[in-house]
Amino acid sequence: MYIFQCEDSIDGIFTGIYDAFASHYGHKNIRLSTNSHEDMCLFSEYISVRTDIDKSQKVGRTLFKRFGIDFYETICKCALADGSFKKLSMDKANAIYQTIVMAFALPEAEKVLNFLGEPCIACLFELCRQTNNEGHHYLGFLRFFELENGLLFAKIAPKNNVLPILAEHFTNRLPLENFMIYDETHKLAIIHKAGKDYLTVDASELDLTLTRQYSANEENYQKLFKTFFHSIAIEARKNPKLQSQNIPKRFWANTVELADCQ
Amino acid sequence: MITKSATTFITTSATSPALHFSKDLMEKLAILSDAAKYDVACTSSGVNRKGDGNGMGNSLACGICHSFSADGRCISLLKILYTNECIFNCSYCQNNCESDIPRATFTPEEVCTLTMEFYRRNYIEGLFLSSGIIVSPNYTMDLIYQTLYRLRNVYHFQGYIHVKAIPGADPLLIEKAGFLADRMSINLELPTADALRKLAPCKSRHTILKPMRQIQNSIIQNKNELSLYQNTSRKGTNNRFSLTEQSRFVPAGQSTQMIIGATPENDFQIMSVAEGLYQNFSLKRVFYSAFVNTTHNTNLPVLSGGPPLLREHRLYQADWLLRYYHFTISELLSEDRPNFNIYLDPKCDWALRHLEYFPVEINRADYKTLLRVPGIGAKSASRIVKARRGSRLDFPDLKKIGVVLKRALYFITCSGKMMYPTRLDEDYICRNLLSDYTQIPRELREEGYRQLSLFDDVNFGGDSNVYLSMRG
Ligand code: SF4
Numbered sequence: 001m002y003i004f005q006c007e008d009s010i011d012g013i014f015t016g017i018y019d020a021f022a023s024h025y026g027h028k029n030i031r032l033s034t035n036s037h038e039d040m041c042l043f044s045e046y047i048s049v050r051t052d053i054d055k056s057q058k059v060g061r062t063l064f065k066r067f068g069i070d071f072y073e074t075i076c077k078c079a080l081a082d083g084s085f086k087k088l089s090m091d092k093a094n095a096i097y098q099t100i101v102m103a104f105a106l107p108e109a110e111k112v113l114n115f116l117g118e119p120c121i122a123c124l125f126e127l128c129r130q131t132n133n134e135g136h137h138y139l140g141f142l143r144f145f146e147l148e149n150g151l152l153f154a155k156i157a158p159k160n161n162v163l164p165i166l167a168e169h170f171t172n173r174l175p176l177e178n179f180m181i182y183d184e185t186h187k188l189a190i191i192h193k194a195g196k197d198y199l200t201v202d203a204s205e206l207d208l209t210l211t212r213q214y215s216a217n218e219e220n221y222q223k224l225f226k227t228f229f230h231s232i233a234i235e236a237r238k239n240p241k242l243q244s245q246n247i248p249k250r251f252w253a254n255t256v257e258l259a260d261c262q
Numbered sequence: 263m264i265t266k267s268a269t270t271f272i273t274t275s276a277t278s279p280a281l282h283f284s285k286d287l288m289e290k291l292a293i294l295s296d297a298a299k300y301d302v303a304c305t306s307s308g309v310n311r312k313g314d315g316n317g318m319g320n321s322l323a324c325g326i327c328h329s330f331s332a333d334g335r336c337i338s339l340l341k342i343l344y345t346n347e348c349i350f351n352c353s354y355c356q357n358n359c360e361s362d363i364p365r366a367t368f369t370p371e372e373v374c375t376l377t378m379e380f381y382r383r384n385y386i387e388g389l390f391l392s393s394g395i396i397v398s399p400n401y402t403m404d405l406i407y408q409t410l411y412r413l414r415n416v417y418h419f420q421g422y423i424h425v426k427a428i429p430g431a432d433p434l435l436i437e438k439a440g441f442l443a444d445r446m447s448i449n450l451e452l453p454t455a456d457a458l459r460k461l462a463p464c465k466s467r468h469t470i471l472k473p474m475r476q477i478q479n480s481i482i483q484n485k486n487e488l489s490l491y492q493n494t495s496r497k498g499t500n501n502r503f504s505l506t507e508q509s510r511f512v513p514a515g516q517s518t519q520m521i522i523g524a525t526p527e528n529d530f531q532i533m534s535v536a537e538g539l540y541q542n543f544s545l546k547r548v549f550y551s552a553f554v555n556t557t558h559n560t561n562l563p564v565l566s567g568g569p570p571l572l573r574e575h576r577l578y579q580a581d582w583l584l585r586y587y588h589f590t591i592s593e594l595l596s597e598d599r600p601n602f603n604i605y606l607d608p609k610c611d612w613a614l615r616h617l618e619y620f621p622v623e624i625n626r627a628d629y630k631t632l633l634r635v636p637g638i639g640a641k642s643a644s645r646i647v648k649a650r651r652g653s654r655l656d657f658p659d660l661k662k663i664g665v666v667l668k669r670a671l672y673f674i675t676c677s678g679k680m681m682y683p684t685r686l687d688e689d690y691i692c693r694n695l696l697s698d699y700t701q702i703p704r705e706l707r708e709e710g711y712r713q714l715s716l717f718d719d720v721n722f723g724g725d726s727n728v729y730l731s732m733r734g
Binding site: 111114116117118122125136140142143144145147149151152153154175176177189191195201202203207210211217221223224225227228229230231232233234235236238239240241242243247255256257258 | 271298299313329382659
């Protein structure tokens, strides 16, 4: 067995796929892994993949052209997912690799995603759903805070790397605002300047004290929203269980209205 | 990835001017959101619209929930009344002219400021503007129109707007507001004309259904015009009208709401009205609002068990069956059996009374047949149809697809085999379904579960009146 160990990112996994195909070891003898700490098996050769943007882009373009946008998006969302999820039957990089190998072998490649009976497709499907669900949650649960200089700042702590989904959404939604979304988990941020496209930046050294300097109006609007939030609830229907089922507690800390209710 | 200091981005951004903020806005918002909360619709769904880059906002057809209030309901829109200084006297409503409550009225500017500032902080998906009747229906509708006009054309707001049509307002005003909104609604309030006469003497079936019909016709007309326009412009004909997004009339469709439990109508009457509204008025949604007695008026029932939430839940489930599962109300209820079974959801209840359709073979049954199996939703049904083209499906595959096997297992076979040996027998299945604690509705689990065990020997599959009489 040849095990290609790649970095846990779209570029890392795509580079791994490129190297695996180029290696000619035969697909049956290859496995991809994003876990660099996995227990080494005897009789296996471990190959460490060095992330390479050119290779990754080549793979991305090929997938897009050969198999269409739906397939490409599913693969990307799977790559963005948190692969450490316990119930998962397969490493996510390997699920992606196996799926692509299968797609190449089929006459109607796009249909590969319907074969939920295949372990790699089931795994892909699960991971993609995970990213989609969390991404969709954050479209609603994310909160911007207005800083002194008018910049809108949001902090999130997602399990999956949902920033690309949020970046697309908010760039279209708030085209004339300066905003920043900071992902605490992955230490990444996207920044958006009014009228421009967004950029992804490394935020491992972000000075968080700056992000707490609110504008003069900020607290007033927070108070207004909290007022609204409390008066819109119907006392006779009170149901805290249903509430925390619908907005899981892990989202509460970064909201305005539920931050002090935890 | 482009690396650039995230910190510099914050320190170099330009300063924006502070907006005017008034103190009593807080008080108004408290009053006018409290006054709006019994309108249950809060969805922001039904329309896909990209922002054009020159304003703020867009819209997703699936809708987005931004938070959930203490009652567990979704908060998607800034749901407020424009005013609660109402001249009408609907006896079920806390804003009626006879109640002694604090009153307030917004200005169009205030509604716009709140909407814009809440929206840019991502608190909300848009605005839901309803209103009590101030001065007259026309006066009120005009204020609503002015507000929407400002929001769309001065503030360039492109997010979701749900607006109420005021019963009795000039059709022209309703028409103008409809071109600025995504969804319009006018509440039917009560299922029968008689109940309306009794509890809402200022309203009538006529003043409610007339604008509903008008909105329906305008939606159809607008769609025809738009497709005509698209066809001619595709052919390259010069068209001097530029049809922008804003020339769409109520693109997310029309909805309405009925109050449940304030008057004695049964489920069959209520659902027949809903079915009629879907068929004859092309409504997108009918909402059901469990009656909360806030006014304690003498002509209203005292609900000792609180609002009829479980009943409301069953009505929503049945509504779902109408809209997505190709059921008709006459299949679910009848004159002799006019109320839903509180222990079983309407689909399960139907299946138990129609065992002749089962078991269904997963690898062969068509989509519509799959939809009728308890435990198989619309998503799972379409996944089954796709997945079985690749290979024969077995029970573990169904689990991956999202089928709720503990409910479905009595009604299906995979390649001719059942999951466990079970009997296709009404009592047997019902008893087994109900022996699973998690399958009992939460409301019953928390309050009435002991009652259920008292009824252990009752024939659950048969005459439903036995347990219906337990409904508060
Ligand atoms: S019209 Fe009737 S339902 Fe509407 S606010 Fe006035 S009293 Fe309430």
